[in-house]
Every structure is written in C-alpha cells, then in structure tokens.
Amino acid sequence: MNDKLIETFLDEAHELLDGLEEHLLDLERNPSDVEAMNAAFRALHSIKGSASMFGFDAVGAFAHEVEAALDHFRGASLPATPELSDAVLRSRDHIRTLLDSPGAASAEERDDLIATLSALAGKAVAPAEPKKAPEAKRTMDASNRDDFSTYRIAFKPSADAYRRGVKPESLIRELRDLGEASVRCDCRDVPPLSSIDPESCYLRWTALLTTTAPESALRDVFIFEEGGSELSIERIDHDDVMDGDEVRKLGEILAAKRLPASAIDEALSRQRPIGEILVKDLGTPRAAVEDALFEQEHARNIVKAAKDDTERKTIRIRSEKLDGLLNLVGELVTVQAQLSQTVRDSADRHLHGISDYVKRLAGELRATAMELRLVPVESLFSKFKRLARDLSKNLGKELEIRFEGGETEIDKSVIDVLNDPLVHLVRNAADHGLEATGDRAAAKKPSCGTITMKAQHAGAFVRISVADDGRGLNREKILKKAIDRGIVPPDAKLADEEIDQLIFKPGFSTADVISNVSGRGVGLDVVKTAIDQLGGTLAVKSRYGLGTEFCLDIPLTLAIIDGFLVRSGRRMFVIPLSSVDSCFERERPPEPERLIVRGKDFIPYVSSRDLFGEDEEPPLREEVVIVSVFESKLAIGFDQVLGGYQTVIKPIGEIARYAAGVSGAAILADGGIALILDVAALARAHKGS
Amino acid sequence: MLDITIKTPEDATVANVKDLRDELVSALKGTGRGARVVLDLSDTRQADSSFAQLIAAFKLEATSEGIEVSVVGMGDATSSMAMLACDKFQEDCALGSRKNPTKAGGEA
Structure with a gap:
C-alpha cells in the first residue's frame, strides 16, 4: 500500500x-x-x-x-x-x-x-482473531449515489421484549450506525397510566436509513428479536425523494406514492400548506402525508450531511513541508529587503512601484505561511488531562487540572518543544507542590489540589504558566540544601527571588524521598535549558503555604519577526517590534544612569554600549528605546534608530546560552549580520535596578 | 389549584419502572381537575424506552382527568435520542408535538 x-x-x-x-x-x-x-x-x-x-x-x-x-x-x-x-x-x-x-x-x-x-x-469473549471490521460510515452525494440504498424500516418489538431483557432502542442505535438515519418513534399504542403494564412494550419505530450496507445487514440487527416482533424493511427509490442533489417537493413525493395527480393539483392551487389541504379538505390519509414529510426530511438530512462533509474537507500536510515553505518565505523576505535597499537610490519610479508591490506580496505571503503553522495551545494542554489523572492515581493525591487560554495560538514547532518541559513542571507540581490529602486538610485547604495551566499572548511572546495551590517553596530548606551541596557559600545572604532561582540549578532537589514521578534531581534545570534554547525565559513565583507558579515566556515563532533595526557603534541589532513601547531622542548623559523618568514611571535604563561594548566614540546624542514584556519595562540607549525591519530569525545555537540578551541573528539587506535582542531576558536582568 | 412536583429517580429504567408507575398513579390520585403536575427529570441519570412510554401513559391519563403536566429538567440521559434512539415522534402520539397534551411537555 x-x-x-x-x-x-x-x-x-x-x-x-x-x-x-x-x-x-x-x-x-x-x-x-x-x-x-x-x-x-x-x-x-x-x-x-x-x-x-x-x-x-x-x-x-x-x-x-x-x-x-x-x-x-x-x-x-x-x-x-x-x-x-x-x-x-x-x-x-x-x-x-x-x-x-x-x-x-x-x-x-x-x-x-x-x-x-x-x-x-458480563460476557465471555473469545480470544482475538483478526476479523474484518465493518466499513465506516460514508456520506451519500451525487457522485456515489449508486453505492447507497435507502430503506424504510418499521419495527414493533414484541410486548414482552423488556421482560426478555431486550432494549429496543439499542437495536435502533445499532441500525443508526449502519448509515445516515432518520428515526421516528410512535407511542400511539401506549395506554393511559391506570391500564399500562410498565414492563410491556407498546412502542414502535419507523426509520429511514441511507446506507451502503446490504439489506441482510439490516435484518441482522433484529435477528434475535424477529420472533414476536413486527419488522418490515422496504427499499425506497432515491428518485422518488431526490432530483439530483435537490430534495423533491412534498407534492412530487406524494405523486410518486401514486396519490391522484388531480388531488395534488387541486391542493397546490389553494395557497395553503399542501399537506394540510390534502388531509383536511381532500380526505387523504394523514399517515400518507406524514410518511412523505418524513421521507422529505430524511432526504434533506442526507443532503445536509453531504454538504457538511464537503465543508469539513481539509488538506493534511506534513509539518516538514510547512517548514520548507517557511524557509523559502524567509529567504524571500531577505531578498526583498535587499531589493528595497537597491531600489532606494534609483530614480526609476516604475522600479520603485515593482519593489513596493514585491514587498507587499512578501509580507502577505509571510503572514499566511506563519498562520498555517499556528496551532491552539489547547492541543498541547489536552494531553495533560491524562497525565494529571495518572499522577493522581500513582501519588494517591486528589488532584484536578484546569486550563485557561487554550485558544491561544503558537507556532507548531514551539508547541512540539514545549511538551517535555511542561510535563516536568506538571509532574513537579503534583509530586512536590501539592500536599498529601491529610496535610491539606490540616492546612484547611480543599482535599483536592489544583494545578492550573494557562496561556496568554503578550506581543511576540506567549506566556504559559503552571500553577499549583500546594505548599509553596520552602526557602529555608532550599537554602540549606544549596549550602550543603556547596552551590552557595554558608554565609550567603540571598533575597527570596535569588533563593527561588536555586531550584533551577543542575541536580538540585529538596525531595526527601525519590519517587518514580520526580525527585531524582533532574527536571527543573532541564526545563530551564529547554526554555533558554527556545529563546524564552522561565520564572518562578511562590508563596509559602499557598502555592507556586512557573511562568514560561516563549517567542510566538522561531522563524520570522517584525523588527526594529537599531545601531550601536558599527553593530546592528534587531528588537522585536511587538516589544517596543516607545522611543525618544536626547543628549547622551555625561554620567551612567540606572533609571530614567518617563511621566510618573521610573524605568530601568541601560546603554547598548554598556551591554555590548564600544567599537567607536559615542555620538553626542542617543536614541532611547523603551521595551516592555509582560510587567517588565526597560529603556535601552542606542546610537541610532533605523526603523521597522522584517527579518528572518537565524538560530545561533549554543552561542545564545553565553550571549546574554541575544536570542538569534538576522541577515541584513546588505548581507551584514544583526543580533536579535532577547528583550525579555534583558528586562528581567535589569528589573531590580 | 394544587401544584405538585414529582422528581424521577436516578435510575429510571425497566428495572424499577413498576415502582415509578405506582408513584405516578398515587401522585395523580392526590390531585384533581385543573391541577398542575411537574415531572422533574433532573435527577435522572439513566433512562430507557420503558420510562419514555411511562411518561406518555402519564400524560394521557393526566390529560383525560384535566390535569396539566409539565416535564422539566431533561438532560442528556433523558433526551429522546438517549431513551428512544429517535429524532422525532409520531405527531399524534402522547410524546409528539401536535397533540401534546402538555403545555411545556418538551420532546419527551
């Protein structure tokens, strides 16, 4: 195959x-x-x-x-x-x-x-032998109509069906599974309450079934109920109820049922519902009209099912092909930037027009290609329901997992890489974060612990958090362990946030007992490394006795971004445009500053020359770009702001681990290289200042 | 007029449909013409066609005695699809819509 x-x-x-x-x-x-x-x-x-x-x-x-x-x-x-x-x-x-x-x-x-x-x-099943499974449901349309038949099935179970343990509705369900069915139940034989024997069956069913299954398969459904029951299966001609893809009018269906044409014409001329006239004025049996209406409705359902099936049709593409497309789009974006730069100095207006058009097309193509790769985070979250369920069983803890922001979309390649870090965090929350049921009762907490996974957008980043309502980080214990292991000196005086960061050190674990869930001293450092490699950041917030929250700030895409091109000396940098809050020009301050004042805000400030070194004398004026990511802001001074710039992110691999504040590189229109700033890391690093 | 509410049990299947019938008969006896009886299915988690036909019988009896019946609290387990595997009812049967003897009888 x-x-x-x-x-x-x-x-x-x-x-x-x-x-x-x-x-x-x-x-x-x-x-x-x-x-x-x-x-x-x-x-x-x-x-x-x-x-x-x-x-x-x-x-x-x-x-x-x-x-x-x-x-x-x-x-x-x-x-x-x-x-x-x-x-x-x-x-x-x-x-x-x-x-x-x-x-x-x-x-x-x-x-x-x-x-x-x-x-x-409650039944014996023979050992598995490969069997031919029945064909899955198909939908009838004009192209495959010959494969289908429509049957009218009338079924009245025997009166003692219930006493014999037969569930007539189960047989009808089995029938429905064979194709597209419309089923009507008739309870006209049910007597009033005072005379009913509730264990006798008074019901009858009429079904219209459009199926590829042979009539024998329909009969097989009722094979154990044929004795005392009434069963009739009659094939209906499709042409009686449908004309191509159109459902026939009621009059046409009735005509096909050999109702006198004169009566139908007479009814049609009276400007009232034809069924009503036929029954009330012209003595046509109500059952005949109802049967025709039922057939008409079934035909409509068939047409609708075929239409829905068509509308649902999508193309399945391997993600590698999308990666290939995105790479090509990336190259196109670079070439387009080179074209724009080359044309900039030309006096040829026609060439300018073409260049602008190529720029617009490249932008639209890039947006479409990016959109193709976006997947709702829900697809990632849904896998954690099973993990939470298994953890609850293995750990003997009552635990509920909740999700928020599942509709948030993120690049598929990012989703793929996030799975393992999030598994670590959820395992960690269940094993170390949540207390045992008895301890929760003592702490006056609900016996069922909660882990909440949340996703939200912020510009070019998405924040995914894993929070538990457990015991929170025990900083005393963390510090003692870190000192015992020589990670920090015995006389170290660390702020709470610095102590919290110790849990990301390789091999660090405060677990007293090594469980098969976590606590082997691997996990959080692995999580941090994975998030670093994604160009993201991992932070932890905790309140002792109340719970812990891990926040992963991840770039939305690892491929192409709208950037803001800036210069510091002879070096070029790209800031993700979505992180840029504002910018202004000023005289370069004579002394280094730690903060600047903008309105009522005090914003940490750093010069790009302090961050990345100097390769030429600084100009007298500087341009300050204020960036913001989630709740953090940072002002960075550059020599010059060159404006918006669409760029393809080129990974710089392991170098990124040692180049603080840099997440990737971009090739500029003139073939030069610009470093892409990791504004989240920079803002976090200068938050305290 | 006297209004009463009858809450149907969690398991409304053929296993205990007999007891349920007796309960409904008693409830009707305790009311009279012009009364309103509410059949509340909200506690019912399992139901089958024997329960559906009992509701039909109850409606017929109540209507003939001039008692108004409302069926409320229908959920997944008490939908026509769950109890009877059907999409609709024969129009002039007690569970159907045209001659439905109830004011707010719904699809049951």
Missing part, C-alpha cells in the same frame, strides 16, 4: 486516539455523560474500520473487542464504571503501541485487557 496513505492513516489514528483519551477522561469525571460515551465509541469504531482497511488487522481486531465492551455499556445506557474507563484507557495505550511499535505490544497485555473488558461487559 502507498506509504503516504499509511502515513495519513497513522496520523488520523493518533488523532482519534487522542480524542478517545479525552472522551474517556470526561467519562471518568461524569460516568453518565452520554455524549462522551458515544464519542468514545465513534472514535474506536473509526479506528477499527480504518485499521482493517489499511491492513492493521491486529489493531482492527483488538479495537473490535474494546468497542464491543463499550457498546455493551452504551447500548444498555449504563454509566461507565471507573474500571471500564481504566480498562479502555489502557486499551487505548495498547492500540497506540500496536500502531507505533507492534513488536513492543505484549500479547499477554492484550489477552488480559480482553479478559478484563469481557468480564466488565
């Missing part, structure tokens, strides 16, 4: 597994959540169907067993027990292993899961 098709299948299967995990976690929280149960079932059903289609028979067969157990609960409208959710979650993990590394999937685990699920469903 085509490798690309397999890749697409695997991508989709992983998405379905992620969705399945989320629905199961919802079910754990609310075992009666019918929507979550149905959604979990649909995800499993889709995995089963497509796995078999793509030759992943082991996955298809195993998913079939899991689906059967889940359907047992769903069909009987039973709430999902914690044991069921747990077993299906483990099964989900097993399917993932079967997909990613089939060799690592254990047959014992598979059999154990099947046995557990069978026991939960």
